[in-house]
Amino acid sequence: MTGLTDQEYMRYSAHLLLEDVGEKGQLALRNAKVVIVGVGGLGAPVALYLAAAGVGHLYLVDDDHVELSNLQRQIIFTQHQIKQTKVDSAKASLTQLNPHVEVTTFAQRLTLEKADNELANMLTQVDLVIDCTDNMPTRQVINKICVTQKIPLIVGAGIRMEGQLISFNAKQADSACYHCLYPFDETAEVHNCSTSGVLGPLVGVIGSLQALEAIKHLTGMPVSSFNRLMRFDGKTLQWQHLSVAKDPQCSVCSSNV
Amino acid sequence: MKLIINDEINNLTVTTITSLLSVLEQPGKGIAVAVNQAIITRQKWDDFQLSENDQVTLFQAIAGG
Numbered sequence A: 001m002t003g004l005t006d007q008e009y010m011r012y013s014a015h016l017l018l019e020d021v022g023e024k025g026q027l028a029l030r031n032a033k034v035v036i037v038g039v040g041g042l043g044a045p046v047a048l049y050l051a052a053a054g055v056g057h058l059y060l061v062d063d064d065h066v067e068l069s070n071l072q073r074q075i076i077f078t079q080h081q082i083k084q085t086k087v088d089s090a091k092a093s094l095t096q097l098n099p100h101v102e103v104t105t106f107a108q109r110l111t112l113e114k115a116d117n118e119l120a121n122m123l124t125q126v127d128l129v130i131d132c133t134d135n136m137p138t139r140q141v142i143n144k145i146c147v148t149q150k151i152p153l154i155v156g157a158g159i160r161m162e163g164q165l166i167s168f169n170a171k172q173a174d175s176a177c178y179h180c181l182y183p184f185d186e187t188a189e190v191h192n193c194s195t196s197g198v199l200g201p202l203v204g205v206i207g208s209l210q211a212l213e214a215i216k217h218l219t220g221m222p223v224s225s226f227n228r229l230m231r232f233d234g235k236t237l238q239w240q241h242l243s244v245a246k247d248p249q250c251s252v253c254s255s256n257v
Numbered sequence B: 001m002k003l004i005i006n007d008e009i010n011n012l013t014v015t016t017i018t019s020l021l022s023v024l025e026q027p028g029k030g031i032a033v034a035v036n037q038a039i040i041t042r043q044k045w046d047d048f049q050l051s052e053n054d055q056v057t058l059f060q061a062i063a064g065g
């Protein structure tokens, strides 16, 4: 592994000043492969911060196109990108922000059926998955893949003025999984940001924390949201921490030891 | 029994989480429950015995992003 270039020393000088990151941490970021599933209100800050931080290879998965109503919160897109695919638009922004970062795009929905394709293949060789999707069925699919492949997973969600953050690490035997927490595909109503509304900075807060947890994980710092659901109330700015234990009867992770 | 549900004091005649949800007329759809800041998985709702002064958190799963 080669050391940092002069350009990299300058670009990441704020990281290098941190004892917890330093050159070792920066090289770990450069070598990291991170998947972001969903490039929306959460995925936008996650992708921007991770690209800015110098994560070496980002994989973006989203089957949507940029719409005018996305621009209220999905700050990675611009007006002239309307109707283009989200992954290509995001890639353009990220490459402009940091040309050192490699970005691979998948303009498709993540399902379990496409088990033999490029996307599934990619998922066997990544370091971290970040769940930024907008629906429960896809969240369950991501969780299943991460448990099976033993990939650490950072989950964020936001709606109206409420946010949730939790991380799992299937490499560890005591890790819970998303299905231990929410063993169902339904939400009480049709909860997504287009139907229920959301404030842009609310998903910005949760997405920024997903990026923070990702950088901590990749540089070897302890991840505070591991097995811990953090609920954020955007109205009062109050946080609630709830512990989540592995469910020995969980149909997804109970056989993962 | 005195329970603190989402920061409000309630006096309810309940035993398990399932009985609590039934008294509160919560259908349970998309709902998660924590007692004293620890999530109680759904499979335990029928058996989990609530105790005096337990802090119960009822909230919805959210999937938006």
Ligand SMILES: [Zn+2]
Residues within 6 Å of the ligand: A176, A177, A178, A179, A180, A181, A246, A247, A250, A251, A252, A253, A254
């Ligand atoms: Zn599980």
